[in-house]
Amino acid sequence: xxxxxxxxxxxxxxxxxxxxxxxxxxxxxxxxxxxxxxxxxxxxxxxxxxxxxxxxxxxxxxxxxxxxxxxxxxxxxxxxxxxxxxxxxxxxxxxxxxxxxxxxxxxxxxxxxxxxxxxxxxxxxxxxxxxxxxxxxxxxxxxxxxxxxxxxxxxxxxxxxxxxxxxxxxxxxxxxxxx
Amino acid sequence: xxxxxxxxxxxxxxxxxxxxxxxxxxxxxxxxxxxxxxxxxxxxxxxxxxxxxxxxxxxxxxxxxxxxxxxxxxxxxxxxxxxxxxxxxxxxxxxxxxxxxxxxxxxxxxxxxxxxxxxxxxxxxxxxxxxxxxxxxxxxxxxxxxxxxxxxxxxxxxxxxxxxxxxxxxxxxxxxxxxxxxxxxxxxxxxxxxxxxxxxxxxxxxxxxxxxxxxxxxxxxxxxxxxxxxxxxxxxxxxxxxxxxxxxxxxxxxxxxxxxxxxxxxxxxxxxxxxxxxxxxxxxxxxxxxxxxxxxxxxxxxxxxxxxxxxxxxxxxxxxxxxxxxxxxxxxxxxxxxxxxxxxxxxxxxxxxxxxxxxxxxxxxxxxxxxxxxxxxxxxxxxxxxxxxxxxxxxxxxxxxxxxxxxxxxxxxxxxxxxxxxxxxxxxxxxxxxxxxxxxxxxxxxxxxxxxxxxxxxxxxxxxxxxxxxxxxxxxxxxxxxxxxxxxxxxxxxxxxxxxxxxxxxxxxxxxxxxxxxxxxxxxxxxxxxxxxxxxxxxxxxxxxxxxxxxxxxxxxxxxxxxxxxxxxxxxxxxxxxxxxxxxxxxxxxxxxxxxxxxxxxxxxxxxxxxxxxxxxxxxxxxxxxxxxxxxxxxxxxxxxxxxxxxxxxxxxxxxxxxxxxxxxxxxxxxxxxxxxxxxxxxxxxxxxxxxxxxxxxxxxxxxxxxxxxxxxxxxxxxxxxxxxxxxxxxxxxxxxxxxxxxxxxxx
Numbered sequence: 001x002x003x004x005x006x007x008x009x010x011x012x013x014x015x016x017x018x019x020x021x022x023x024x025x026x027x028x029x030x031x032x033x034x035x036x037x038x039x040x041x042x043x044x045x046x047x048x049x050x051x052x053x054x055x056x057x058x059x060x061x062x063x064x065x066x067x068x069x070x071x072x073x074x075x076x077x078x079x080x081x082x083x084x085x086x087x088x089x090x091x092x093x094x095x096x097x098x099x100x101x102x103x104x105x106x107x108x109x110x111x112x113x114x115x116x117x118x119x120x121x122x123x124x125x126x127x128x129x130x131x132x133x134x135x136x137x138x139x140x141x142x143x144x145x146x147x148x149x150x151x152x153x154x155x156x157x158x159x160x161x162x163x164x165x166x167x168x169x170x171x172x173x174x175x176x177x178x179x
Numbered sequence: 180x181x182x183x184x185x186x187x188x189x190x191x192x193x194x195x196x197x198x199x200x201x202x203x204x205x206x207x208x209x210x211x212x213x214x215x216x217x218x219x220x221x222x223x224x225x226x227x228x229x230x231x232x233x234x235x236x237x238x239x240x241x242x243x244x245x246x247x248x249x250x251x252x253x254x255x256x257x258x259x260x261x262x263x264x265x266x267x268x269x270x271x272x273x274x275x276x277x278x279x280x281x282x283x284x285x286x287x288x289x290x291x292x293x294x295x296x297x298x299x300x301x302x303x304x305x306x307x308x309x310x311x312x313x314x315x316x317x318x319x320x321x322x323x324x325x326x327x328x329x330x331x332x333x334x335x336x337x338x339x340x341x342x343x344x345x346x347x348x349x350x351x352x353x354x355x356x357x358x359x360x361x362x363x364x365x366x367x368x369x370x371x372x373x374x375x376x377x378x379x380x381x382x383x384x385x386x387x388x389x390x391x392x393x394x395x396x397x398x399x400x401x402x403x404x405x406x407x408x409x410x411x412x413x414x415x416x417x418x419x420x421x422x423x424x425x426x427x428x429x430x431x432x433x434x435x436x437x438x439x440x441x442x443x444x445x446x447x448x449x450x451x452x453x454x455x456x457x458x459x460x461x462x463x464x465x466x467x468x469x470x471x472x473x474x475x476x477x478x479x480x481x482x483x484x485x486x487x488x489x490x491x492x493x494x495x496x497x498x499x500x501x502x503x504x505x506x507x508x509x510x511x512x513x514x515x516x517x518x519x520x521x522x523x524x525x526x527x528x529x530x531x532x533x534x535x536x537x538x539x540x541x542x543x544x545x546x547x548x549x550x551x552x553x554x555x556x557x558x559x560x561x562x563x564x565x566x567x568x569x570x571x572x573x574x575x576x577x578x579x580x581x582x583x584x585x586x587x588x589x590x591x592x593x594x595x596x597x598x599x600x601x602x603x604x605x606x607x608x609x610x611x612x613x614x615x616x617x618x619x620x621x622x623x624x625x626x627x628x629x630x631x632x633x634x635x636x637x638x639x640x641x642x643x644x645x646x647x648x649x650x651x652x653x654x655x656x657x658x659x660x661x662x663x664x665x666x667x668x669x670x671x672x673x674x675x676x677x678x679x680x681x682x683x684x685x686x687x688x689x690x691x692x693x694x695x696x697x698x699x700x701x702x703x704x705x706x707x708x709x710x711x712x713x714x715x716x717x718x719x720x721x722x723x724x725x726x727x728x729x730x731x732x733x734x735x736x737x738x739x740x741x742x743x744x745x746x747x748x749x750x751x752x753x754x755x756x757x758x759x760x761x762x763x764x765x766x767x768x769x770x771x772x773x774x775x776x777x778x779x780x781x782x783x784x785x786x787x788x789x790x791x792x793x794x795x796x797x798x799x800x801x802x803x804x805x806x807x808x809x810x811x812x813x814x815x816x817x818x819x820x821x822x823x824x825x826x827x828x829x830x831x832x833x834x835x836x837x838x839x840x841x842x843x844x845x846x847x848x849x850x851x852x853x854x855x856x857x858x859x860x861x862x863x864x865x866x867x868x869x870x871x872x873x874x875x876x877x878x879x880x881x882x883x884x885x886x887x888x889x890x891x892x893x894x895x896x897x898x899x900x901x902x903x904x905x906x907x908x909x910x911x912x913x914x915x916x917x918x919x920x921x922x923x924x925x926x927x
Contacts, residue, residue, distance in 0.1 A: 011409055011428065012406040014424050014795070015394075015424055016397055016402070017811050018263075018795075020266070020810075025220065025269060025270075028218045028220060031806070046434070046859070047422075047432070049426075049427070078213060086214065087216065088214075122215055122217035135253065135263060137263040137264070137399055
């Protein structure tokens with residue numbers, strides 16, 4: 001089996017947001033929508049501070065709440081566990097937006113359907129990296145197959161400390177943040 | 180999200196209907212196959228070229244479909260992009276399709292600055308420029324015309340002006356940017372650093388950033404190597420009044436009092452020398468003046484530096500030990516815009532000398548000695564004519580070590596009677612002087628004295644509004660420029676080639692320069708048919724296959740040894756042939772032969788020092804109208820320390836996101852602009868991203884968004900060594916915007 005996932009190295013990332021624009025250009029994401037975004041968290045008081053920068057997107061959960069809550073079957077699990085929206089089936093009802101704890105989905109302002117990260121499956125099928133990982137100047141983003149022990153991401157997850165976001169939701173997210 | 184109920188119902192109804200039908204017909208029969216969404220942005224044609232969103236000039240692969248550029252990717256073969264692009268590079272498509280672009284040549288019909296023009300043909304516009312240039316030449320000589328230029332297309336106009344006979348060819352990238360750094364390193368090592376800076380971040384074990392905010396400052400390759408170094412366990416020491424992105428990754432963040440970096444550098448040297456942590460063997464072999472330096476820093480202890488810098492003595496000691504423990508693989512990053520306090524050449528000297536103490540120049544993980552591919556020039560018959568001396572300073576004896584023309588000085592020489600002779604005409608290529616030069620009021624006064632001013636640009640920036648003739652240039656994606664062969668650790672040769680045809684009536688710079696040369700009787704200097712023929716000739720003469728180059732965008736030359744570890748034997752182009760820790764040239768000119776600390780002026784009560792810098796998605800004011808980049812940052816903010824924000828008079832307390840006016844020591848009011856209330860900055864300064872607060876009406880997206888730091892830089896401290904304009908010497912107070920402020924902004 002193939003289980004696609006992504007690692008995001010918070011130590012390397014400078015938060016430049018090239019990932020955001022590369023995604024927008026690749027996927028013709030409308031101006032007001034974002035399939036990926038960057039979060040900068042600063043803790044502490046001057047001058048004792050720490051900071052974490054994360055490039056976030058859909059977690060392509062192994063137990064996707066959005067798919068479970070989709071009344072039309074538009075949200076579905078495609079190959080490699082990638083969570084997709086079949087735009088033709090989507091009624092724009094936003095049940096998935098309510099169900100997703102990661103804020104990964106938005107209404108496409110021109111077309112009306114719900115849009116989100118596809119892990120650039122159209123590129124992955126051609127053996128390419130998703131456009132965010134492809135552009136990233138700091139090589140903070142890595143996409144690959146978790147079920148392949150020799151993949152870069154499998155190796156990273158064996159050797160590095162990592163976390164997932166909101167694990168208490170129990171959705172088994174597949175975006176791993178290397179810390 | 181703009182999604183009103185009405186559209187929701189409309190789409191909902193259609194969508195539900197479609198879903199019902201597909202559900203019945205496909206699911207029922209088990210034929211329901213969800214399609215893989217494909218936005219179809221992959222190019223039918225992919226054209227390699229290089230970027231112009233900033234001066235780093237990364238290799239780009241432009242995807243073209245149905246005659247339009249769909250997306251830009253990094254060229255994996257290009258040593259500067261290595262397959263990756265920063266957000267600006269990615270957003271270059273919108274520079275091409277910006278609806279506010281200059282579209283036709285324009286001739287001014289109202290007063291300068293009124294921004295009122297009529298459209299003209301190229302023939303008329305260029306004819307008008309040639310006539311005005313000839314007129315000025317007859318009355319005042321060819322030198323009375325100055326060229327201000329920034330960007331790679333400027334090469335053609337520099338050539339034209341040399342042929343014309345003017346030495347007053349200048350760029351704000353020197354005296355307003357990296358000039359002091361170049362001179363400081365030149366004095367120490369006999370060479371400046373140039374661009375791209377040849378620092379070996381990838382192999383560094385310790386990286387010291389002083390005011391440089393790499394990561395917000397997206398020099399692609401340097402950011403790539405910074406991440407690579409972090410990945411390999413390198414540690415950062417970041418000296419910055421602001422908790423920059425890099426500071427967030429640092430082992431040590433030293434929130435230094437602005438303007439006191441030289442004191443810290445001297446204290447670091449004190450510790451490194453007193454504790455014998457320097458590279459004695461390297462210094463004995465390569466450097467001169469160690470004893471003088473040792474005596475000079477003997478009393479510059481961390482305890483001495485503490486009250487000056489605000490950095491605790493034990494932290495100065497610890498970081499000095501840490502920095503030297505990684506030698507020679509320590510990069511003391513030289514920075515880029517180094518025009519801060521007027522003693523900037525001396526600060527650069529301090530960084531250069533520290534680098535030498537660590538034995539890091541010409542060493543792996545330090546500073547490398549780059550190579551270059553030699554490309555013969557295109558042959559033309561004429562020699563450049565003789566001319567009078569450059570007129571960029573009030574007296575020839577001033578700023579004796581400036582090795583490029585001072586843009587600020589040429590601007591000043593436009594005011595009659597202030598310099599050797601008067602500048603009467605400006606030709607401006609790709610540089611918005613109202614934002615690049617300090618004190619825009621001065622610049623406008625100078626422009627009002629001119630007999631003629633012409634501007635070549637892509638966008639209707641402020642400088643266009645003050646010009647007599649405006650020429651619309653094709654963007655970098657529509658033109659072929661001079662080939663590029665910089666000094667780099669991996670020498671390479673890159674070409675810029677047109678990806679699509681120029682939009683509107685825009686023309687490439689090479690064409691304008693050649694046409695103008697024809698009208699000025701200088702056609703002998705431009706014997707090439709076009710820039711493509713020109714580039715092909717040079718590439719061929721250099722022994723490379725031009726068709727191959729057009730396919731790949733870049734050829735990488737043979738690697739040369741760049742450091743002692745690779746077998747390079749170090750040599751220095753200084754008078755002594757050694758690294759000069761003590762500078763005799765400086766001493767003989769009456770300057771400090773080794774850096775001395777001079778205390779910065781204190782902010783007046785209730786005021787903050789104004790600091791400004793970069794954000795990853797913008798290159799100054801050049802990109803602030805780019806709507807695609809604007810989705811990430813449409814306006815700047817003013818960073819204010821959180822504790823201080825509670826106490827700002829008239830706000831009680833100043834809240835994050837609240838609008839403020841910035842008022843400087845000369846009562847210039849700028850804004851409104853939003854405050855970012857944050858722990859990430861000292862309380863004695865505020866910070867903003869440069870390039871916002873546009874007044875130009877034609878830049879419809881950027882107009883009136885954010886605050887212009889340039890307007891607030893009404894004072895400078897000029898570096899006496901090389902004429903750089905230290906600009907971090909202005910102070911602002913914060914006030915609530917009044918109705919007048921808002922009205923002024925709306926009508927600007």
